[in-house]
Amino acid sequence: MSTTTSHTPESEGPSRPARLIQNESTTEIPVHLLFRDEPDPVSVPLRPAVVGRRQGTGEQPRFRRPVPAKPSPVPKVDPALVERPARVLPGSAGVLAGACGMAGCLATSWWAGALPPLVVEALGLPSSAAAGLGPVQWAAYAGAGALGLFGFGGLARGRTGRAWVLGLFGRYRGTVRRTGLMWVNPMLLRRRIDVRLRHWRSEPMPAADASGVALRAVVLVVWRVRDTARAMLGIEDHETYLRACVEVALARVPVELPGSGRGATAGEALTRLVAADAAPVGIEVFSVHPLRVEYAPEVAAAMHRRRIAALDAQHRASVLTSVVDSVEDTVTRLTMRGLVELDDYERKALVKDLTVAFCAGRGDASA
Structure with missing residues (x-):
């Protein structure tokens, strides 16, 4: 009688347990045992563990990484467009240069004998040699005339609350905030800008309340130009840009009708948004507050009946x-x-x- 005994080969390890769910998906997670005496493992970047959906069960993924919202782009300003003081001279320097030019023209005319005798006698000048108008006299005329035009042509009057933005061949050369008589290079292009504290009362602009009902709002904006270079050269029209900023802020901030008690909150939000949008172009906004809020014409009748x-x-x-x-x-x-x-x-x-x-x-x- 023979007995047959089956032996399991030593090379084969223990058999793996059968899967309880045939269509499940598994993820291997590496585990490092602290008590094992092994060299430091190489750190491998691991992706966030996301369990995929199981086939045929209709189960949704258990975890999804939220996509971060991209921040709104901040407008970049040309570093060259930063207000800096321009070089000017006192007005007395221009007056002196103009007077010297006029005196030079008068002396050249006396030298050439072009002055009438009555003028010579009135000025108490000696009789000239009447050298005539030659090349030397014409050169003296040109030099004296240029000096006179350059001196008197550069005179400018600065006023309180106003500034001059100077440019030469399309390049910014500085800002003049001085007051009184001064001399500015006549070759520079001058652009006057108002730097006083100003307020602007808008016409009725489209707005909406927290429920999305169409409104019309009249706002009061208190502002001033802080950087003349950016306000004048950075954009085409800084007042139009400020108006656009107010319209955008009204589209983003809900405005309530009078009596709701939320006017101060809306004013603070409007001020914060408009100030942030206008700061890159050199405009400083102090306050933006709604003065009058009413229903839009297309919904005024219906909302009036509803309110009654x-x-x-x-x-x-x-x-x-x-x-x-x-x-x-x-x-x-x-x-x-x-x-x-x-x-x-x-x-x-x-x-x-x-x-x-x-x-x-x-x-x-x-x-």
Whole structure:
């Protein structure tokens, strides 16, 4: 009798357990045992563990990484467009240069003999040699005339609250904020800009409340030009740009009608947004507050009827509450003082009659 014994080969390891779910997907997670004496493992960047959906079960993924929102781009300003003081001279220097040019022209005319005798006698000049108008005289005329034009042509008057933005061949050369008489290079292009504290009252602009109802808002903006170079050269028209910033802010911030108690919050939000948008172009905004808020023409009639209905319902509710309180107080006093003894039927009838009487009285009083 032979017995057959089956031996498992030593090279084969223990058999892997069968999967309980045939279509499940698994993820291997490496585990590092602290008590094992091994060299430091190489750090491998791991992706976030995301369990995919199981085929045929309709199960959704358990984890999804949210996509971060991209920040709004910040407008970049040319580093060269930063306000800096321009080089100017006192006005006396221009007056002196112009006077020297005029004196040079007069002396050249006397030298060439072109002055009338009456002028010579009035000025007390000696009789000239009458050298005539030669090349030397013409050169002297040109030099003296250029000096006179250059001196008088560069005179400018600076005013308080105004500034000059200077440019030469399309390049920014500085800003003049000085007041009084001064001399500016006449070759420079001058652009006057107002740097005073200013306020702007807008016309009705489109807006919306927290519920999305169309409104029209009139806002008051208090602002001034802080950097003249950016305001004048960075954009085409800084006042138009400020208006556009206000319109964008009204489209983003909900505005409430007067009496809601949220006007201050809307004003702070509008000021913050407009100031952030206008700062890169050299405009400093101090406050943006709604002055008048009303419904847009297309929804004004419907919202007016809705508001009247809400006020009427509120009035009716207040009248009914007052009538019920009066009836309850009357019935309670009558029963507590022992003036009447009422059963349930009589109590209901009395409450009904009192309610009708009080409602009729309130209706006559309101009419």
